[in-house]
Amino acid sequence: MKLNKAFTLIFLSFYSFSKLLAQTDETYLFPINPGNKNYLAGTMGELRSSHFHAGIDIKTGGQEGLPVYATKRGYISRIKVSTSGYGNALYMLHPDGNTSVYAHLREFSDEIAKYVRAAQYENKTYEIELFPDPYEFAFQRGDVIAKSGNTGGSTGPHLHFEIRDEQQRVLNPLHYGFDEIKDNIAPIAQRLAVRPININSRVENRFDRKDYYLSRYGVNYAINDTITAFGKIGIELLGHDKLDGAANQNGISTIEVFVNDEKYHSQIIDVMSFSLMRDIIVHYPYDIKVNKGRTYHNLYVDNGNRLNFYESKANNGYLNIEADSTYHVEIKMHDPYGNISTVTLNIKGKAPAKQIKERIDFELDRISYQVEKNILKVFTRENCEEDANKELSIYINDSIKTVLPAYFLNNVAVYLWDLHEGIPTSVLSCNKGVNISINARAIPHQATVINAENFIVNFPQSALYDTIYVSTAYEVRTQDSLEVFSIEPVTVPLKSSFYVSASPQFSHYQKDKTHVYQTDDAGNFSFVGGSWSGETIQFNHRSMGEFTLVTDDTPPVIRPATEKNYYYISDNLSGIASYTASLNGEWIMMRYEPKLRLVWIEWPEGMQNKRGSFELKVKDNAGNETIYTTKL
Template sequence: MFPIKPGERNYLSGTMGEIRSNHFHGGLDIKTEQRTGLPVHAAADGYVSRVKQSSYGYGNIVYITHPNGLVTTYAHLQEYYKPLADFMLQKQYEKQVFDLELFPEPGQFPVKRGDVIGLSGNTGGSGGPHLHFEIRDKEDRLYNPLKYKFKEVIDTTPPDIYSLGISPLNIHARVNNEFSREEYRTKQVGTNYSISDTIYANGLIGLELQTIDRLDGAANKNGTQEVTLLVNGEQLYNHYIDKVPFELSRQVSQHINYNQYKMRGRTFQKAFVDYGNDLPLYKARERDGRIVVQSDSVYKIQLVARDSYNNTSTLTFIIKGQRPTFTKTVAAVKKPAIDYEIVGNVLKISATDTSSTPQNIELYVGKQALMLVPSYMKNSTSVSLYDLRAGLPDSMRFCGLSTDFNLQQMVPPAKDFLFTNRNMKVLFDKETLYDTLYLQTRLDGDVYTIGDYFTPLHKAIKVTITPPTQVKDKSKAAVYFLGTGRGRGYTGGKWEGNSITFTTKNMGKFKVMEDSKEPYIRLVSKNRNGISFKISDDLSGINSFNAWVDGKWILMKYEHKTATIWSEKLDNSTPLSGEVILKVKDNAGNEATYTSRI
């Protein structure tokens, strides 16, 4: 049974398989008329096997286990149905905590199909009122709920195909005679899409597709469940986003072009299985869907996008095989310049100079000097390529210019690996990396840079640093992730002497900072029926809060989106009376106390 307004027309704001920052969206986001409080119905007979209350993530969530072994989940609830709500409240008072996860016995809370098990809400990480509904199996794999073809949801709208991405996948490959990723906007006629440009390529290439799906009557951009690649009429690759193992959901980072997602917010799904991707979503032939383009050959490419209701759209285009050529171009250049980037295993060096003949790059690998001959030219820029697996270069020289690479270590995937230098220790778990990492680190003042923000990690790295300046109070000091802007995310850490060790699933910039300021408390209301406050912290963030009335602990519920806490009495027939004490502690251990009387 559909869990919201069963038998009536419903609308979705999210579907299975949408790309989120570090996971696939695991179910349906069902609209609730932009309000909270709609009855939520059990999808089938079963029993409540798990219930959790939290200010983050799923918020208030109920798990129902069914006789066939499937589990349905109902998240962001405003409240639970009465027997379960009383059970949760009693346990919260016994343990004197707000965040709590419980696992009732199988016969404790039986439910029948259609029973109301709660009211829809906006709790946890929800961005607005809705019900998040999932279906899982015994192995915690996420199923696509739309495979049940609910009549409450109408979808006759085919997916949209916005753009195509094409990348060379080794040092010998080219796209339009360049070692460069290219993007193409599509042209649409009905459900057929095309590309107006002629695409030339050579060698091993990979395709990416930017596609979204829409459902009838809603403008939301939803996920497209299935993509199929055909080359000259033969299927080379297919993915269908269903049965996603919960513990592997983070591997969405390899399913998409992670760099483009982080830099531009654009989601390109790869039409090949990239290294380190173990998701069981793919059917791929040789080379895991990568295409080998031969010179003077023509390839008819079709990328078919299909949604859960079998609506399809097809992008068709031609790739022509073209042997790489070197064409010298002349353009006015006032002074020499040189730059580089790392693309996979390839060091790509771009250089301009005033000479009419492109100059070689002097590359220094240890004590050996190599002369890199340009591979091709684009306008006035010559491009030279070097395979980093041949040895990490220290520096390069070009027309009197010198550049140090700061490439400190080639870190292999699928191995435990410890990197150390005078500034830090970084431990990589065997499941941390998807592919080989060419690690760059540095210390600028008191800011540590480890790799870059645009490289995904599957499991956390463990880092030990010793701040260059003395920390006044280690009990108030912790590591913060600086990201790419002005944000400061509390990461934490444990001090041993003058060094601090922390774990993180992000690479980028980190800094040790001290938080000596206590949290902020503001009374919103107090009376004999309840109390409420606004609480916040300017750096490390809220860690805990506890309140007492007349010496007795009282449950305070927390909504982080509004920075509000409010009381819920165990016995509503007893009015609040006496001294009120609220203590709020941040992650640095600073504590604020509010006292009053009712």
């Protein structure tokens, strides 16, 4: 089969050009204000809620419009314009096979902008992704390719800059010798936590995660008191890095754990695959993030975690603490500039005590329970007999199991039950009982269907990182007459979406305007969507919680801004779904900046002074539409 001649010429010219440039050993140029001191707002590997931060965020002094320079010779291989994420972004392919990325741009260079504008008008869309022909937009190192901005998901003016390898994996730009960034500050440790993992594990005699404050001695940190523990435990670290001249809390790229002077576990966040970014929610303790808003590093590899930047000597970084043994733990935090700080702690293995003179730190009924991963914890406040070892009766289908207290917190008995041994329907102690609201066990790599009251939940094979114990409930809230479909626990991370088919019991819904929303304790509503099929509505989501149906029949609002041809658009509930504009019946492009709630006309070349009838249509996610007309 013969190759197309044009393709052959392109391929050969690319090969020759690549070979020639590869021989120059050209260094990477800092893309903002090169040769001068610069400052960063974010670094590689910073922990965000749903992803690791890729690349670096370069400050632009709170301004937009700074020249953005090509970091190396190459050509533009990809252009993206979006109202979210990276906003306006350029991708440049270099002869060494790497790709540099420039994001949140205000505008492209003139020749690129003209090319993009033509494609937007041809396709009648503002948001667009383009792949120019090789060398259609070729640049030399140091050429201005764009102006910095604040587009997309950016929360302030800056340039997001990445270097990716041939597989589009993100590399750490700070390893490319940029003298514009100065860093003489070692990473900072804030807190450390120790978590029991198995039913027989203890930290300070309890089956509870324990948080510790750290004493600081320059670049060294310590827990001064010896920690007592037993069994399988995991260590979690809260910390950040700083660079000279900036207050921003940045990511820590390298953490090493040494146990009794032997390297035991490490993580080096220098290369990342976008396909695994979501696994950050098992890199940090998700339950602590949800409940307390703190993002620790797990210094162990949790179940389902597919990230490949860990090295563990044994047990995926978990420690097995034996009674009467001592463990000296050193945690070293490194940044890319060679600054190192150290956290030290000592752990003493101690067989669990039965009686603990501590108060519980939450309100307690006479009998109550908590679920922590696969462990059911039951608390009873009073002993009904003199026998301090009063058994707890655990009802599982038609059988009854009994367990003794694992330990006592003053007058509170604490019982532990491994849910792998069975899911109780109720537990009973001293003639006081409580129902256990676990509907099902869902297991990774197995599809699980739960038939709940008035709705069905389906967890596909790919949805889970670890085994979870699901509680479901249906209720009509009296305070606002909403039907609420609950899927718990909210403190468990999911790899991908679960699916729900709900059968609402109310008959008054205006179906074309009624959709599913996730609600929280503060009464806020977040649009989820869903589609009706007869009397049921189907939806999917990636986080568990409370879901309800809300009718949105209020159209969006459009109002002119003070600047000519600029308009504010907003919606009170479901959110803006789409917008389109025309002049004298012909499509005209509007640029949209969601964080400003602002749209404005982006004129095509030669039309800046055109006049006539202008129409702007805005729809929300519930299908409500507002039309604004005026004369230009």
